[in-house]
Amino acid sequence: MGLLSQQLEQAGIPTISLTSALDVTQAVKPPRAVFLNFPLGHTAGKPGDRPLQLAILRQALALGAAMTEPGSIARLPYEWGDDADPRWRMEWQVDLQYLEASGAAAAERVRAERGPDRP
Amino acid sequence: MEPRQYIPMTRDFYSDFTPYRWSENASAPWAPLVKPIAASRVALIGSGGIYCRGQEPFHYGRDDMSFREIPLGTAAGDLMLNHYAYNKTAARADVNVVYPLENLRTLEQEGVIGRLVLALTFMGALFKRSTAVNELFPRMVERVQAAQPDLAFLVPV
Numbered sequence: 001m002g003l004l005s006q007q008l009e010q011a012g013i014p015t016i017s018l019t020s021a022l023d024v025t026q027a028v029k030p031p032r033a034v035f036l037n038f039p040l041g042h043t044a045g046k047p048g049d050r051p052l053q054l055a056i057l058r059q060a061l062a063l064g065a066a067m068t069e070p071g072s073i074a075r076l077p078y079e080w081g082d083d084a085d086p087r088w089r090m091e092w093q094v095d096l097q098y099l100e101a102s103g104a105a106a107a108e109r110v111r112a113e114r115g116p117d118r119p
Numbered sequence: 120m121e122p123r124q125y126i127p128m129t130r131d132f133y134s135d136f137t138p139y140r141w142s143e144n145a146s147a148p149w150a151p152l153v154k155p156i157a158a159s160r161v162a163l164i165g166s167g168g169i170y171c172r173g174q175e176p177f178h179y180g181r182d183d184m185s186f187r188e189i190p191l192g193t194a195a196g197d198l199m200l201n202h203y204a205y206n207k208t209a210a211r212a213d214v215n216v217v218y219p220l221e222n223l224r225t226l227e228q229e230g231v232i233g234r235l236v237l238a239l240t241f242m243g244a245l246f247k248r249s250t251a252v253n254e255l256f257p258r259m260v261e262r263v264q265a266a267q268p269d270l271a272f273l274v275p276v
Contacts, residue, residue: 001166001243001275002142004256008271009148011260013162017273022122024141030273031147037122041205043167043274044222047213053222058231061156061272070147083120087206090132098180098203105135 002028016064018043018056022073029071034060036076039087052078086113142248152270159269160236161227164259166243167210167217167276168202176201177242184247184255188262189238195221204244205276217276237266243275 002025005015009031017030020043025033036043036056045053056076063074086092091106091113099107130138152159168177170187177183180203189198198214200207210217220238227235239259245251263271 001164001273002144003248003252004164004259005271005273006144006148007252007256007260008263009150011264012150013260013263013268013271014150014152015271015273017275019275021125021275023124023126027126027141027143029144029147031149035122037120040125041207041209041276042216043276044219045216047209047216050215050222053215053219054225057219057222057226061226061231065152065156070149079120088123090128093206094132095203095205095207101180104133106132 002030005030016060018060019073025073031070031072032064032067033073034063034076035073036060036078038078038080039085040093041087089113139246140248154233154269156232156270157230158233160234160267161223161232162237162239162263162266162268162271163218163220163223163235163274164238164263164271165218165240165274165276167200167205167240167274168242169198169200169214169218169240172197172199179203182245182247182250183242184245184250186239186241186255186259186262189220189240191220191224191235191238193220193238202242202244202276210276218274223272233269236268237263239263 008015017033019025020036020038022035045056091110171189171193215222223235226232
């Protein structure tokens with residue numbers, strides 16, 4: 001998405017990117033980025049929490065619009081609230097079906113962590 | 120809490136594979152915002168593999184170089200998703216967490232944004248960088264330009 005953001009800006013279209021992977025964003029340098037420190041798969045909030053989701057969007061738009069330097073990254077004030085939540089772990093974030101199909105050694109670890117009937 | 124370092128985490132997790140080569144850019148181009156957000160025409164772009172009920176799904180696996188245009192009035196319940204590279208539990212429970220189409224319509228009604236004019240999606244985690252950069256993204260940029268937005272709001276997954 002960072003590469004698309006660069007092409008859009010080159011074509012004259014301003015962009016604001018919402019992101020939850022800070023180091024990837026720092027490497028790719030989208031023109032305006034707003035970082036939310038939530039686990040991957042939750043870029044725009046927590047499921048079912050409409051007030052939080054809307055607040056994230058309002059603030060992301062306002063922070064992005066105020067930026068003046070290309071490559072700026074602002075950080076939203078929200079925290080996930082549980083550092084030990086398994087959703088932070090790579091073993092949770094990956095798609096197990098793909099991992100198994102691609103023959104990655106990590107598939108076994110992920111299966112063990114999730115149990116037989118988990119997504 | 121300190122942000123996770125996904126580049127080394129990914130490299131370690133897939134230690135038996137050739138490392139994914141993340142893009143690095145030394146600088147960012149800049150198109151100035153010319154209107155306040157409240158007066159801006161906005162395009163939404165998501166990379167979470169979302170499609171609309173009745174559209175062709177993104178294929179399950181790497182490097183689907185297609186994109187979808189989502190009708191702006193699509194109900195959240197008619198947004199489907201398919202993606203090989205992230206855990207879709209939260210997105211399937213509430214698609215707004217990866218593709219906030221419904222929420223941007225709410226902000227449009229509230230006057231926070233001027234008007235939602237376009238909604239596109241693709242399936243990220245593309246390995247064929249040159250195909251994405253030279254074929255997929257230019258096609259998407261062309262479609263976005265035709266909608267004449269003042270701002271593109273990007274939600275990667």
